[in-house]
Amino acid sequence: MEVVKGNPYFCDCESKMKNYPYLNKNIDCDILIIGGGINGCIINQHLSKKKDVVLVEKGRLGFCCSSCATALLEYQLDDFAKDLKKDLKPTDVVKIYKMGLKSIQEIKQFVNKHGNHCEFSLKSSFVYTKSFFDISKFKKEYVFRKQNGFKVKFINKKNNPFPFKVKAGLFCENGGAEFNPYLFCKQLIESSSNQDKIFEHTEIDMLERKGEKIIAKTNYGNIISCNKVIISTGFDEKITPEKNLSEKFVSYTIVTNKIEGFSWFDKTLIQDFCDPYHYLRLLPDDRIIFGGEDSPYNLKKPINEKLAKKKYILLEKYLLKLFPVLKNKIKVEYKFCGLFGFTDNNLGVIGKSLNDDKILYFLSCGANGIINAMFGRHLIEDILENKKNELEPLFSPKRLL
Ligand SMILES: Cc1cc2nc3c(=O)[nH]c(=O)nc-3n(C[C@H](O)[C@H](O)[C@H](O)COP(=O)(O)OP(=O)(O)OC[C@H]3O[C@@H](n4cnc5c(N)ncnc54)[C@H](O)[C@@H]3O)c2cc1C
CATH class of the missing domain: 3.50.50.60 (FAD/NAD(P)-binding domain)
Structure with a gap:
């Protein structure tokens, strides 16, 4: 397979x-x-x-x-607490979020003990939407997290520190981490x-x-x-x-050339709420790793080269939309895709x-x-x-x- x-x-x-x-x-x-x-x-x-x-x-x-794996290590799940309510009780979501934060600390303890030879770093994380229709979902998730003691900041048009448009977002200072999975x-x-x-x-x-x-x-x-x-x-x-x-999808990724001098706020781990969704982070050698554009997978329809090529082009275009200053500055140097499974909860x-x-x-x-x-x-x-x-x-x- x-x-x-x-x-x-x-x-x-x-x-x-x-x-x-x-x-x-x-x-x-x-x-x-x-x-x-x-x-x-x-x-x-x-x-x-x-x-x-x-x-x-x-x-x-x-x-x-x-x-x-893009290796964004985050405590949040793919769906917000409210959308998960038929599969998980709010108290379970809280336990899972706490489990996520604890797991990040356990990776930190591992590198403290064995040495940091895997480019581990604690990072802030940001999930956002550019759609007006998602704003209330983000507000509810913000309240849910706040009420349950998670450190989170609500981001809107006015306090958005990123160069791209944000209707609503949740920023978690040091709420995530990254490493080189290999x-x-x-x-x-x-x-x-x-x-x-x-x-x-x-x-x-x-x-x-x-x-x-x-x-x-x-x-x-x-x-x-x-x-x-x-x-x-x-x-x-x-x-x-x-x-x-699990229900299987293929997720696509591009990695750019090294872009010296380019960065964004706090080198945050970023994820959007689009359908299909996108996620990105800066690599330690100044490249951007950008993934998403998932497509359904089934055994009769294995990973399709032609579709993958289209997805890599879409990712590059999307990246340039987020950061227009990168026009004529980026070159995609790595392209790859892999299987991903989702379950209801x-x-x-x-x-x-x-x-x-x-x-x-x-x-x-x-x-x-x-x-x-x-x-x-x-x-x-x-x-x-x-x-x-x-x-x-x-x-x-x-x-x-
Ligand atoms: C594009 C992409 C981006 C992702 N981004 C993130 C992310 O940002 N953060 C995150 O947390 N997760 C992310 N993931 C998910 C993450 O990659 C997976 O959760 C993780 O890799 C699963 O690891 P695994 O060991 O189960 O699977 P694999 O890495 O696939 O390992 C399974 C191994 O089993 C071996 N195997 C299979 N069958 C047999 C057999 N019969 N006998 C012996 N060996 C066998 C295979 O060769 C393989 O090496 C991403 C995944 C993809 C595809």
Whole structure:
């Protein structure tokens, strides 16, 4: 299943991950993690400290959708609290927002401990609309956040610090963060405690229950026998017991040349409320990464090169509309796209498979998938240790099926 196309900017760096071997024998372990994107790397680093964990990746670690993430790390979800009310209670939204802020702090603690080799930086975030019809939605969300103790400023035409038109916006000072997702994966892998149990170019073709064990068969015919499996295969559902776990879209991204001397207010992470929506940030090397223009995806309609080309042109035009001063100054140097999954409540799919409780999903959905994964590692740990976690029902696969 093709989930990524183009030349992702984040993988094009000098500091590459070391190569891990492919698995060429049968092995046993307590927990098998399938998929070495950011989710697999996060859960592997977390669990390998305490448990006997094997991680297998069918290609290279950190090279799939994770290398396409624009890596805006934010606590807010794709929809505002009011729009989520049929799927989440307001008290749940507050818990999820708090979980998002805590996850950002946990990434900060990680880089404090292991060194900041992934360009991590706390940032302010801004979501805005240019449509008059959305103003009341923004006002309601502002009141919701304020009443629940979140630091947020309401932006309108008069106090807009950005050069583009804003009808309404929410500005959260230091309410977000950014990093290089590939380098973060690299740091997670390097600080994992199971270096001899990480395998690349090892695809799991089949999962089978045998008594109390799960048997995973690799593309080379080897067998991994384990007590529990964690599926972190992203949006590739080839081996998942349940299918159609999320509604899939393709999201497109361009990265410009280095534009010296150009910036915007506070180097804020910016997202709009258009349909299709757009998101952007400044990279540490003075480039702009600009994404969005999502289009629906289904298996019969894989990533379409022709459509992708059109989307890259649309993104460039849109960027110039936001910042007309960049006319004749920008050149698009990277273009790529990848799959994205959405669920009704904007949250990932984390929890036991309904077909086999020894199989756990660890899938992120929505625009803040990375934040989902940072929180999700605690949820997975609680499930493995049979501990109650009040957020479990919100992420459980049960809610979808
Ligand atoms: C364009 C774009 C922009 C985004 N921007 C943001 C953002 O700003 N902020 C944010 O938080 N999130 C963002 N996301 C979402 C984020 O990228 C995802 O939440 C995250 O990458 C999911 O990571 P993953 O590990 O689940 O998936 P992946 O990175 O796709 O990793 C899954 C891995 O599983 C492997 N695999 C699959 N099947 C098998 C198998 N059978 N055996 C072995 N290995 C297998 C694959 O090779 C792959 O490496 C964005 C996504 C896209 C596409």
